[in-house]
Amino acid sequence: MALSREQIAQRVAQELKDGYYVNLGIGIPTLVANYVPEGIEVMLQSENGLLGMGRFPTEEEVDADLINAGKQTVTMTAGASLFDSAESFAMIRGGHVDLTVLGAFEVDVEGNIASYMIPGKLIKGMGGAMDLVAGADNIIVTMTHASKHGVSKLLNKCTLPLTGKGCIKKVLTDLAFIEIKDGKFHLLERAPGVSVEEIQQLTEGELVVNGEIPEMQF
Amino acid sequence: MALSREQIAQRVAQELKDGYYVNLGIGIPTLVANYVPEGIEVMLQSENGLLGMGRFPTEEEVDADLINAGKQTVTMTAGASLFDSAESFAMIRGGHVDLTVLGAFEVDVEGNIASYMIPGKLIKGMGGAMDLVAGADNIIVTMTHASKHGVSKLLNKCTLPLTGKGCIKKVLTDLAFIEIKDGKFHLLERAPGVSVEEIQQLTEGELVVNGEIPEMQF
Amino acid sequence: MAGFNKVVNSYQEALAGLEDNMTLIVGGFGLCGNPENLIKEIKRRGTTGLTVVSNNCGTTEHGLGILLFDKQIKKMVASYVGENDNFESQMMSGELEVELTPQGTLAEKMRAGGAGIPAFYTATGYGTPVAEGKEVREFNGKKYILEESVTGDFALVKAYKADTYGNLVFRKTARNFNPLAATAGKITVVEVEEIVEPGELDPDEIHLSGIYVDRLIKGDFEKIIEQRTVRPSNQSEQGA
Amino acid sequence: MAGFNKVVNSYQEALAGLEDNMTLIVGGFGLCGNPENLIKEIKRRGTTGLTVVSNNCGTTEHGLGILLFDKQIKKMVASYVGENDNFESQMMSGELEVELTPQGTLAEKMRAGGAGIPAFYTATGYGTPVAEGKEVREFNGKKYILEESVTGDFALVKAYKADTYGNLVFRKTARNFNPLAATAGKITVVEVEEIVEPGELDPDEIHLSGIYVDRLIKGDFEKIIEQRTVRPSNQSEQGA
Numbered sequence: 001m002a003l004s005r006e007q008i009a010q011r012v013a014q015e016l017k018d019g020y021y022v023n024l025g026i027g028i029p030t031l032v033a034n035y036v037p038e039g040i041e042v043m044l045q046s047e048n049g050l051l052g053m054g055r056f057p058t059e060e061e062v063d064a065d066l067i068n069a070g071k072q073t074v075t076m077t078a079g080a081s082l083f084d085s086a087e088s089f090a091m092i093r094g095g096h097v098d099l100t101v102l103g104a105f106e107v108d109v110e111g112n113i114a115s116y117m118i119p120g121k122l123i124k125g126m127g128g129a130m131d132l133v134a135g136a137d138n139i140i141v142t143m144t145h146a147s148k149h150g151v152s153k154l155l156n157k158c159t160l161p162l163t164g165k166g167c168i169k170k171v172l173t174d175l176a177f178i179e180i181k182d183g184k185f186h187l188l189e190r191a192p193g194v195s196v197e198e199i200q201q202l203t204e205g206e207l208v209v210n211g212e213i214p215e216m217q218f
Numbered sequence: 219m220a221l222s223r224e225q226i227a228q229r230v231a232q233e234l235k236d237g238y239y240v241n242l243g244i245g246i247p248t249l250v251a252n253y254v255p256e257g258i259e260v261m262l263q264s265e266n267g268l269l270g271m272g273r274f275p276t277e278e279e280v281d282a283d284l285i286n287a288g289k290q291t292v293t294m295t296a297g298a299s300l301f302d303s304a305e306s307f308a309m310i311r312g313g314h315v316d317l318t319v320l321g322a323f324e325v326d327v328e329g330n331i332a333s334y335m336i337p338g339k340l341i342k343g344m345g346g347a348m349d350l351v352a353g354a355d356n357i358i359v360t361m362t363h364a365s366k367h368g369v370s371k372l373l374n375k376c377t378l379p380l381t382g383k384g385c386i387k388k389v390l391t392d393l394a395f396i397e398i399k400d401g402k403f404h405l406l407e408r409a410p411g412v413s414v415e416e417i418q419q420l421t422e423g424e425l426v427v428n429g430e431i432p433e434m435q436f
Numbered sequence: 437m438a439g440f441n442k443v444v445n446s447y448q449e450a451l452a453g454l455e456d457n458m459t460l461i462v463g464g465f466g467l468c469g470n471p472e473n474l475i476k477e478i479k480r481r482g483t484t485g486l487t488v489v490s491n492n493c494g495t496t497e498h499g500l501g502i503l504l505f506d507k508q509i510k511k512m513v514a515s516y517v518g519e520n521d522n523f524e525s526q527m528m529s530g531e532l533e534v535e536l537t538p539q540g541t542l543a544e545k546m547r548a549g550g551a552g553i554p555a556f557y558t559a560t561g562y563g564t565p566v567a568e569g570k571e572v573r574e575f576n577g578k579k580y581i582l583e584e585s586v587t588g589d590f591a592l593v594k595a596y597k598a599d600t601y602g603n604l605v606f607r608k609t610a611r612n613f614n615p616l617a618a619t620a621g622k623i624t625v626v627e628v629e630e631i632v633e634p635g636e637l638d639p640d641e642i643h644l645s646g647i648y649v650d651r652l653i654k655g656d657f658e659k660i661i662e663q664r665t666v667r668p669s670n671q672s673e674q675g676a
Numbered sequence: 677m678a679g680f681n682k683v684v685n686s687y688q689e690a691l692a693g694l695e696d697n698m699t700l701i702v703g704g705f706g707l708c709g710n711p712e713n714l715i716k717e718i719k720r721r722g723t724t725g726l727t728v729v730s731n732n733c734g735t736t737e738h739g740l741g742i743l744l745f746d747k748q749i750k751k752m753v754a755s756y757v758g759e760n761d762n763f764e765s766q767m768m769s770g771e772l773e774v775e776l777t778p779q780g781t782l783a784e785k786m787r788a789g790g791a792g793i794p795a796f797y798t799a800t801g802y803g804t805p806v807a808e809g810k811e812v813r814e815f816n817g818k819k820y821i822l823e824e825s826v827t828g829d830f831a832l833v834k835a836y837k838a839d840t841y842g843n844l845v846f847r848k849t850a851r852n853f854n855p856l857a858a859t860a861g862k863i864t865v866v867e868v869e870e871i872v873e874p875g876e877l878d879p880d881e882i883h884l885s886g887i888y889v890d891r892l893i894k895g896d897f898e899k900i901i902e903q904r905t906v907r908p909s910n911q912s913e914q915g916a
Binding site for chain 3: 046047048049050055056057058059060062063064065066067068070071072073074082083084085086088089092093112116120123124125126127128129130131134135161162163164165166
Binding site for chain 2: 705706707708709731732754755756757758759764767768776778779780781782783784786787798799800801802803804805806836846847848849850851852853854855856883899900901902903904905906907908909
């Protein structure tokens with residue numbers, strides 16, 4: 001069965017390592033914070049100028065001057081630091097963030113990603129996403145594998161305006177965990193109960209299936 | 219008679235305006251701080267990361283962590299701010315400093331300045347001087363008009379490696395206050411008791427003498 | 437006003453000289469740390485044809501959004517259009533010119549503008565619509581695009597505290613673009629919650645030197661919260 | 677060492693992995709804020725063939741000067757040669773390779789290195805020997821040269837205070853190049869006067885985030901003063 005949003009977040013969280021500085025995008029990526037494995041510490045970077053983002057505040061703690069990149073009120077953890085936007089993106093662009101998790105509309109076999117606009121229909125703006133995909137070495141894209149109508153989002157070539165070129169190596173969808181290399185999608189893991197054939201069918205770009213593909217473990 | 223070092227500083231100080239942020243180079247320029255006219259406030263920028271440089275400390279105030287660009291122990295005035303070297307030169311390069319005073323070995327009619335090395339003889343390094351001359355709009359160069367042997371330092375063309383190209387508009391020597399424009403030196407003022415002919419003789423580059431040249435007032 | 441005292445006493449005075457068709461660099465991230473009273477004064481003045489450089493354009497009803505509503509803005513340079521329906525619709529209709537700029541590039545363009553760096557290379561946006569018309573160059577085997585700096589006729593800034601010399605302290609994530617914007621204005625106007633005497637701020641704790649500040653005014657702030665997310669207060673504490 | 681605790685307990689450990697022919701970015705302005713104990717450890721190790729990027733090279737007897745004395749440095753990238761006779765003489769003799777770099781350009785090259793900006797344009801050095809071999813480009817009628825960023829295998833930094841996560845606070849003009857150097861090292865090692873627990877530093881007062889710091893050690897410092905200039909203490913006070 002396809003993973004729920006929570007399960008996608010849970011699987012991504014398994015990629016966290018102790019001491020990682022992590023930037024989580026808006027939407028599913030934000031949920032990853034709820035599944036940090038036991039015994040592991042990570043610090044969350046929010047590109048509006050905070051490293052060490054904590055939980056949502058209580059009613060009493062709410063502070064209009066303390067928000068995350070999704071403009072939600074948040075708190076700080078012990079050891080947090082604050083800085084301006086140029087410094088925040090110096091961290092990001094300079095490759096100092098260990099892991100970036102963000103959503104997308106489409107990815108393709110060349111590691112291209114489209115996530116910020118659908119011409120004539122939707123313009124969100126790229127926010128910090130273009131900086132994040134260009135600056136980070138270790139990125140996980142979370143997205144649904146295909147549209148409700150069964151149209152694949154893992155393409156030979158992105159159709160929408162790009163957010164970044166050749167920068168995505170790992171994609172976690174509701175159906176599969178996939179690595180992008182050598183111009184192909186490589187199937188690493190399947191969602192529990194989802195067959196390789198199902199994944200194959202909903203993947204437009206060339207999918208390499210090497211040996212037995214394990215199910216994700218939770 | 220030629221101006222003393224103190225008199226050069228005193229004349230430069232007359233160019234200060236209320237509210238000026240000023241960077242004073244090592245040597246004679248440093249002395250300018252002693253002659254800030256009554257009723258005028260200026261703030262001194264030291265490019266190693268201090269705006270609001272005060273006097274030398276008393277024995278009790280000496281702090282190894284508080285020095286100026288000449289590596290002398292200093293104090294801070296009320297309203298001082300501290301910052302890193304990139305920020306310090308952002309101020310300088312970005313043209314936020316109102317007046318820069320610095321020394322030189324040579325200047326020429328094109329506004330070129332040489333101040334940081336004499337090949338085969340002396341290498342001091344440019345320190346912040348190249349940034350200062352490139353970033354500031356309002357610069358006064360203080361120097362002796364000629365060498366001890368009577369060789370002019372106000373040239374048709376600098377002979378030493380340049381610190382900056384076409385960036386000097388005002389020069390105050392021990393003999394004269396000179397403006398550089400249209401590829402010529404323009405004599406503005408004479409040191410008290412120094413004749414136009416004397417200045418002319420010690421100025422290699424073309425010197426424009428327009429009408430009666432007043433003596434400097436102290 | 438003598439010496440280094442930057443304090444002005446009215447918002448009219450704070451924005452004296454602001455004219456139609458000028459370029460404004462405006463601090464704030466959404467409504468967080470936005471110079472809300474300076475923006476209201478622009479609305480009052482009815483200045484039009486403005487080019488506004490700011491991460492986003494407020495919401496439909498608050499922050500820079502109120503200038504969009506009155507069609508005072510001709511062009512926006514911003515990274516994010518969301519949370520403001522007028523922004524998206526005026527952009528789609530072509531009524532509003534928009535230069536979508538990645539957030540980090542925007543921040544760096546402001547910093548560069550203030551720092552006398554006319555242009556810099558960044559990998560951000562390479563191979564995307566942002567790169568159109570821009571030089572591409574390779575350094576150490578990686579592709580970068582050339583981005584030029586930005587400056588404005590005015591910079592509008594919100595800080596937390598200042599001394600009368602304009603030395604600024606920001607608070608939490610309300611810092612964001614504010615110190616960068618402050619460096620990039622020909623005339624930089626800052627509104628703050630509190631003004632103290634020179635010497636009262638620890639020089640080591642000043643976030644931005646007063647050298648960048650031309651006018652300073654004390655304001656009262658609404659501080660609208662866009663997304664009030666809270667947890668029940670009976671959960672144990674983990675944040676600081 | 678687990679999670680974000682960056683503290684190491686010996687200078688040997690602090691510089692583990694430092695090898696001959698590496699590039700070091702070193703904070704400090706002369707002897708002010710220089711990582712003196714880390715430098716002494718390099719002398720002890722006898723590492724040679726080093727390229728050192730730092731504003732100057734200490735004095736003949738202190739700071740980076742002690743590495744020059746032992747000829748451990750192959751190349752210096754610095755803005756200022758004065759106050760160190762060995763520096764000038766090794767440079768004149770050609771024994772030491774020197775890349776004289778304007779102070780502001782040097783600071784910006786470090787910042788750019790840490791910030792993922794491979795190159796930037798600056799007017800500094802245009803038309804001078806510094807511009808040799810560098811691209812010249814005009815922006816808005818003014819000439820600029822292209823300067824590339826710098827990074828190092830190690831960055832050696834002196835800060836005043838840190839928490840165990842490596843969040844740093846600097847003190848007065850001992851800040852100088854230190855936070856910039858810290859961003860530009862593959863491995864950034866910081867020595868400090870005091871280490872506190874996370875949460876003890878006000879997040880708004882942290883000068884540099886611990887994300888840049890790999891190793892942290894508490895040291896004792898000589899803090900040699902190069903030019904002790906004093907005034908008689910019976911003069912009235914004006915400074916703060």
